[in-house]
Amino acid sequence: MKRRIVLVVYEGFQLLDLAGPADVFAAADLVTRGGYQVEVTAPMAGPVAAQHGVEVAVRTPLREVGGPIDTLVVAGGMTTMTHARDPETLEEIVRLSRAARRTASVCSGAFLLAAAGLLDGRRATTHWLVADKLGAWYPGVTVEPDAIYIRDGDLWTSAGVSAGVDLALALVADDHGHELARRVACGLVVYLHRPGGQSQFSMPMSIPAPRDESLRELQAFIDANPAADLSVPALARRAGMSERHFSRVFTEQTGTSPGRYVERSRADTARRLLEITDHPLDRVARESGLGRPETLYRVFRRHLRVSPGDYRRRFHTKES
Template sequence: MKQPRHVVIVGFDDAEMLDIACPSDAMDAANRLGAARPYRVELASLGGRPVRCSSGLVLVGQVPLEKVSGPLDTLVVAGGLGHGVAAANGRLLAEVRRLSRASRRIASVCTGAHVLAAAGLLNGRRATTHWSYAGRMAAAYTSVTVDPAPLYIKDGNVYTSAGVTSALDLTLALIEEDNGAELARSVARTLVTYLQRPGNQAQVSVPPAAPLPEHRMVRTVVTYISNHLSSDLSAPTLARVAGVSQRHLTRLFDGHLGTSPARYVRVARTEAAAQLLVQSSLPLTAVARKCGFTSTETLRQAFSDLYATSPSAYRNVNRRSSA
């Protein structure tokens, strides 16, 4: 048997269990389905201490992070509510830096990107994280180009992924890199998940699922947008709603939402259209009109940018999934 691919997942207190389970279980499935080189996955923590997940469940640290030695195939940093404390832990960052030099590739799940950024491993790179933390990450690490839209991003040998279950999309991509598309599809079928969502597909349901921003003025504008999708939502209109200049409104959106007003409106309209496509039988022209698009072609372009698919294909796939 060929030498296993040594994969180390870095855990810490208040990590998200799915951030650890998605990569480990997908790679275990790949082993059972005949990976050319099996994956040997270990959970490492400082001192080898148990990892208390944010759910309250506790995972046993298999190996002290300080005693892990290379070469490693893949180093994965989990995310979770404890990412801020982890990113401020000098000992943890030193070990992540050390192991990054001994790893063929480096990856993070969700807010684990903040740990990679704090370790300096994302400097000059494009990266993603959970959409609700993207603005904070961009403000804290100005040398990183933070893109909150994709499910995962590959920049050189560094991979970052969005929130929680996008770890599965990333891991399927890694399995495909290592073993080919057929094994990745078999793993997806075994796990009863999408055969594979492309990395450039957007993190779904950003405006509808997002909590209202704390800033009163931004919250007012966001609420207005969601209630007036078919109306004029141009920059001058939104600035009048907020009672500020267009420039100041742009700064507020960038600071609190990590995006521009125009981009927010486009995504809100596209996601509303996605819901209508699945929940109704309205023709595409009616969906476009109800959601504020000037034409079906404009809707198609927005759909392609956000979901990497067409409205019709999205409707067909998601209706089958619902059925």
């Protein structure tokens, strides 16, 4: 029997959140010769516009969708937070989730699942830009911001936008095994298992500016001079403070220790050098203040979850 996949959208949804999983299941349907049936629903039937204006024709509104359902997938989008305040939409999502073998969300669709109470006591992920907000708004959810997708029992959540493809491939692998999912991935020219996590796509230096002007100036100095002596004693002298007082004040005002800030700043410099230059790794390590390629590798694995070489292969932008 075909596995029935129900995809939930709404006005302002992210088109790729729908198209990515739908194409994966459609490709898997071809490979399995009839393994999946994809349906699209929304709060209202009729044309539903994605956030950039492309319209999708929805034949059946949420309230008329019945069970049983194999997999319920809720898309994300710029208007997710608005729909997360609509009790009727949330009630229908809960009803359909109860009729489904498993429930999933793509990107900020996790906010709809969380608002409906479906993620309480669960591990989940979402787009890195709003991961902190998901955890703050729904403290009952354990948010893992670096994950591409997470399975917690019958609940699956994914990172932003194109990660819906990763999620759908994982669902196909769960149904039919990794070899069949690999064939689908090859046909779509995508990774079956994307290397690394969301960190490689996020902005590494998302640290608030200190309130103290002298610390803001010091922060700018660190970012502009990655190869300088940026030890705590040297930074404390530059700030005119004792080491202990400097460490306490810097941590209090930025939310991170001086040493960790310096390492992240140097990693960010190395990231930019890998993107825009052809420098060998030993030069990248020296110019970013990390010293040796071995240190560069360890820092990249710690902060970006990929090796420097893998990062350069995916994000290098220098024209040849």
